[in-house]
Amino acid sequence: MTEFEALEKRISVRAYEKRPPAPQLVAELQAAVDACNAGSGLHFQLIDKSAAQKPAVKLAPGMFSGEVYICVLLVGPEDALGGELVGYFSEKLILKAVSLGLGTCWVAGTYDRKSVTPELHEGEKLWGVVPLGYAVEKIPLLQRTVRSRIRAKDRKIETFVESDYPYTSLPGWIRAGAEAVKAGPSAVNQQPVNIVYKGGLVTMRLWKEKKNEMMYNDLGIAKYQFQVGAENAGVRGFWNFGEDGEFIAE
Numbered sequence: 001m002t003e004f005e006a007l008e009k010r011i012s013v014r015a016y017e018k019r020p021p022a023p024q025l026v027a028e029l030q031a032a033v034d035a036c037n038a039g040s041g042l043h044f045q046l047i048d049k050s051a052a053q054k055p056a057v058k059l060a061p062g063m064f065s066g067e068v069y070i071c072v073l074l075v076g077p078e079d080a081l082g083g084e085l086v087g088y089f090s091e092k093l094i095l096k097a098v099s100l101g102l103g104t105c106w107v108a109g110t111y112d113r114k115s116v117t118p119e120l121h122e123g124e125k126l127w128g129v130v131p132l133g134y135a136v137e138k139i140p141l142l143q144r145t146v147r148s149r150i151r152a153k154d155r156k157i158e159t160f161v162e163s164d165y166p167y168t169s170l171p172g173w174i175r176a177g178a179e180a181v182k183a184g185p186s187a188v189n190q191q192p193v194n195i196v197y198k199g200g201l202v203t204m205r206l207w208k209e210k211k212n213e214m215m216y217n218d219l220g221i222a223k224y225q226f227q228v229g230a231e232n233a234g235v236r237g238f239w240n241f242g243e244d245g246e247f248i249a250e
């Protein structure tokens with residue numbers, strides 16, 4: 001499965017089988033975590049409780065079902081830029097997990113904090129957790145309802161791009177990037193990120209006046225999603241981080 005196919009397939013999985021991922025997959029996930037941490041200043045930690053058959057994290061039973069034996073603790077610098085980096089690299093990791101056939105969910109709130117013990121260096125914090133396991137084949141009604149209710153509030157695609165041009169006349173790769181941003185996860189599906197295409201430059205910004213720290217995770221996630229969507233439409237590039245950071249097409 002390509003990264004773009006994983007992007008198209010990804011949803012937040014809230015119902016897991018009681019079956020640990022195969023060791024080969026865990027090794028690939030560990031390599032992906034190490035790649036995220038290398039040179040980024042992040043401190044993601046893979047927790048593997050499959051041998052003990054114990055939950056790697058206790059997820060809120062009202063929201064989640066089944067068991068997860070593997071999770072990644074999203075530890076990174078506690079400032080806004082750290083939040084954005086956590087978002088960007090967590091999404092890279094999530095798409096990798098989906099391409100390996102696993103289900104995931106970004107979880108910032110609905111888990112028992114006492115059930116995990118992250119290693120924290122000075123200036124770092126735990127931004128959230130990513131459970132990793134096999135999604136049950138048929139999504140239970142409760143989870144389906146949670147998702148469709150929250151996704152019903154999706155913004156219209158045209159509102160994702162601020163530009164001097166109408167949405168329909170924007171370059172195809174920018175529209176592809178916008179579609180990918182829309183398809184991505186965001187906290188409570190708030191979709192707080194806009195793509196700004198002005199004077200030939202592509203940047204992103206948080207459009208809501210009232211900011212919260214999870215929006216910086218959303219900003220990083222949106223940057224990664226945009227990059228994968230644009231690349232699939234033929235334009236490879238990379239982002240500068242920070243709220244006004246530009247997308248540099250290669």
Ligand SMILES: Cc1cc2nc3c(=O)[nH]c(=O)nc-3n(C[C@H](O)[C@H](O)[C@H](O)COP(=O)(O)O)c2cc1C
Binds near residue numbers: 107110147188221
């Ligand atoms: C920063 C962040 C925090 C999130 N926290 C939670 C959470 O605590 N519990 C939960 O069930 N989902 C959480 N989510 C998942 C969102 O609810 C989900 O991405 C959104 O509703 C869109 O649905 P989808 O991911 O299935 O496309 C979080 C997502 C992000 C990006």
